[in-house]
Amino acid sequence: xxxxxxxxxxxxxxxxxxxxxxxxxxxxxxxxxxxxxxxxxxxxxxxxxxxxxxxxxxxxxxxxxxxxxxxxxxxxxxxxxxxxxxxxxxxxxxxxxxxxxxxxxxxxxxxxxxxxxxxxxxxxxxxxxxxxxxxxxxxxxxxxxxxxxxxxxxxxxxxxxxxxxxxxxxxxxxxxxxxxxxxxxxxxxxxxxxxxxxxxxxxxxxxxxxxxxxxxxxxxxxxxxxxxxxxxxxxxxxxxxxxxxxxxxxxxxxxxxxxxxxxxxxxxxxxxxxxxxxxxxxxxxxxxxxxxxxxxxxxxxxxxxxxxx
Amino acid sequence: xxxxxxxxxxxxxxxxxxxxxxxxxxxxxxxxxxxxxxxxxxxxxxxxxxxxxxxxxxxxxxxxxxxxxxxxxxxxxxxxxxxxxxxxxxxxxxxxxxxxxxxxxxxxxxxxxxxxxxxxxxxxxxxxxxxxxxxxxxxxxxxxxxxxxxxxxxxxxxxxxxxxxxxxxxxxxxxxxxxxxxxxxxxxxxxxxxxxxxxxxxxxxxxxxxxxxxxxxxxxxxxxxxxxxxxxxxxxxxxxxxxxxx
Numbered sequence: 001x002x003x004x005x006x007x008x009x010x011x012x013x014x015x016x017x018x019x020x021x022x023x024x025x026x027x028x029x030x031x032x033x034x035x036x037x038x039x040x041x042x043x044x045x046x047x048x049x050x051x052x053x054x055x056x057x058x059x060x061x062x063x064x065x066x067x068x069x070x071x072x073x074x075x076x077x078x079x080x081x082x083x084x085x086x087x088x089x090x091x092x093x094x095x096x097x098x099x100x101x102x103x104x105x106x107x108x109x110x111x112x113x114x115x116x117x118x119x120x121x122x123x124x125x126x127x128x129x130x131x132x133x134x135x136x137x138x139x140x141x142x143x144x145x146x147x148x149x150x151x152x153x154x155x156x157x158x159x160x161x162x163x164x165x166x167x168x169x170x171x172x173x174x175x176x177x178x179x180x181x182x183x184x185x186x187x188x189x190x191x192x193x194x195x196x197x198x199x200x201x202x203x204x205x206x207x208x209x210x211x212x213x214x215x216x217x218x219x220x221x222x223x224x225x226x227x228x229x230x231x232x233x234x235x236x237x238x239x240x241x242x243x244x245x246x247x248x249x250x251x252x253x254x255x256x257x258x259x260x261x262x263x264x265x266x267x268x269x270x271x272x273x274x275x276x277x278x279x280x281x282x283x284x285x286x287x288x289x290x291x292x293x294x295x296x297x298x299x300x301x302x303x304x305x306x307x308x309x
Numbered sequence: 310x311x312x313x314x315x316x317x318x319x320x321x322x323x324x325x326x327x328x329x330x331x332x333x334x335x336x337x338x339x340x341x342x343x344x345x346x347x348x349x350x351x352x353x354x355x356x357x358x359x360x361x362x363x364x365x366x367x368x369x370x371x372x373x374x375x376x377x378x379x380x381x382x383x384x385x386x387x388x389x390x391x392x393x394x395x396x397x398x399x400x401x402x403x404x405x406x407x408x409x410x411x412x413x414x415x416x417x418x419x420x421x422x423x424x425x426x427x428x429x430x431x432x433x434x435x436x437x438x439x440x441x442x443x444x445x446x447x448x449x450x451x452x453x454x455x456x457x458x459x460x461x462x463x464x465x466x467x468x469x470x471x472x473x474x475x476x477x478x479x480x481x482x483x484x485x486x487x488x489x490x491x492x493x494x495x496x497x498x499x500x501x502x503x504x505x506x507x508x509x510x511x512x513x514x515x516x517x518x519x520x521x522x523x524x525x526x527x528x529x530x531x532x533x534x535x536x537x538x539x540x541x542x543x544x545x546x547x548x549x550x551x552x553x554x555x
Contacts, residue, residue: 090400092390
């Protein structure tokens with residue numbers, strides 16, 4: 001099969017539930033290889049989008065393409081290359097871990113040895129013969145990941161895989177996901193409501209908020225997206241603001257200092273020279289980069305920022 | 310091929326389940342009841358034939374009450390394990406046609422009901438043989454065990470139950486709660502007890518297995534049981550394939 005640049009491509013994807021629009025005009029582009037972090041606060045539309053990517057629900061408008069082919073007319077062929085873990089894993093508690101894998105293996109008609117491969121990958125070989133009802137959350141989640149790996153997928157779609165796990169479980173899961181692209185050449189599409197979770201492992205990021213995609217690109221692009229700030233301490237602030245605004249800078253007062261939207265060290269030099277030329281005394285000058293968390297919170301509106309504070 | 314794989318997977322899911330044990334328990338109740346009835350009968354009427362009356366009684370209790378109850382329970386248990394951990398989203402994201410998943414559920418339910426009905430047939434023979442050995446007077450008025458007739462009767466009752474099985478398969482897949490499936494089963498059986506004498510009872514799904522024993526209703530019961538069962542299963546499958554998975 002021809003190598004595709006984008007493993008997931010959605011065009012104008014839209015889905016409503018009653019009067020509520022869950023996903024609106026979603027255009028995802030998920031490149032092959034690496035981890036793509038699909039970020040958004042709870043209720044932003046992540047799970048609805050993922051359900052459409054898997055064909056679990058149908059979009060009201062728009063199209064999903066996986067591996068360059070429309071999902072609608074190729075669901076089975078495409079799903080044979082996709083592994084998925086949506087929300088909590090679907091397990092049969094009365095069966096053992098190995099039996100749970102065997103159920104899915106039989107459905108897939110996959111070779112038996114893949115069960116051992118999947119168990120080893122998620123480090124569950126030792127507990128494979130215990131019944132799932134005795135499993136901890138972390139073990140259930142890892143077994144869910146093993147189920148998703150059972151068809152040796154090219155694309156792994158994981159919806160909030162660390163939800164409900166304790167810190168050790170989160171760490172283990174994150175570690176596991178990070179290894180997958182390198183060891184098995186699988187592309188991981190990972191949703192989360194925590195940027196901190198994704199920024200350590202994802203190369204590409206998509207941010208969804210209130211059913212709309214606000215940003216999509218690499219982590220570096222996201223960092224560039226929000227300009228670096230220049231904080232300036234200066235005497236006679238009113239005059240300083242007039243002078244800077246006249247010169248085309250955008251200026252805000254904050255905590256007794258001025259914040260100028262500027263990105264580069266040269267900008268700092270220019271601002272300083274401008275103020276000094278106007279006989280204004282500069283006593284503080286600092287370029288500061290905003291954290292990704294700040295950018296994420298800003299993008300997902302003041303409401304989200306308010307919650308976080 | 311995918312249907313065979315789905316059936317293969319279904320069989321593993323049955324391991325350690327109540328669904329599997331129930332198919333042996335319910336026929337046992339019917340056989341036990343029949344045993345006591347024969348054992349406590351003081352005097353058999355002239356012309357009494359154990360091998361005609363006894364299997365017929367067993368299968369009538371089975372047809373009107375126990376089998377519909379068993380179908381309700383089996384389908385609710387079989388599909389309940391898919392609702393409990395929201396398995397549908399996992400199953401539907403696999404490269405397996407939804408129709409194979411649905412039809413395998415229907416076929417496994419039919420299979421379990423068949424096994425259970427055959428267990429009843431076997432117990433019916435055992436009860437008869439034990440009764441003859443306990444009551445020597447029966448030996449003189451009873452012939453050899455009609456194995457074929459008993460197996461045939463069991464098969465016919467099972468076939469007439471296909472429509473009920475198809476309806477319950479759909480209900481228990483469509484709604485997650487055990488209560489809805491149970492309510493439908495109790496309601497269906499409850500009305501069947503009174504619909505037997507009504508003329509429309511000829512077409513009432515929950516009465517079809519019993520109708521095999523009623524005059525003038527045999528053919529309708531069999532045709533509607535099997536044909537209706539297949540049509541209802543296909544309709545249920547049609548709806549299932551198009552459904553959104555929450």
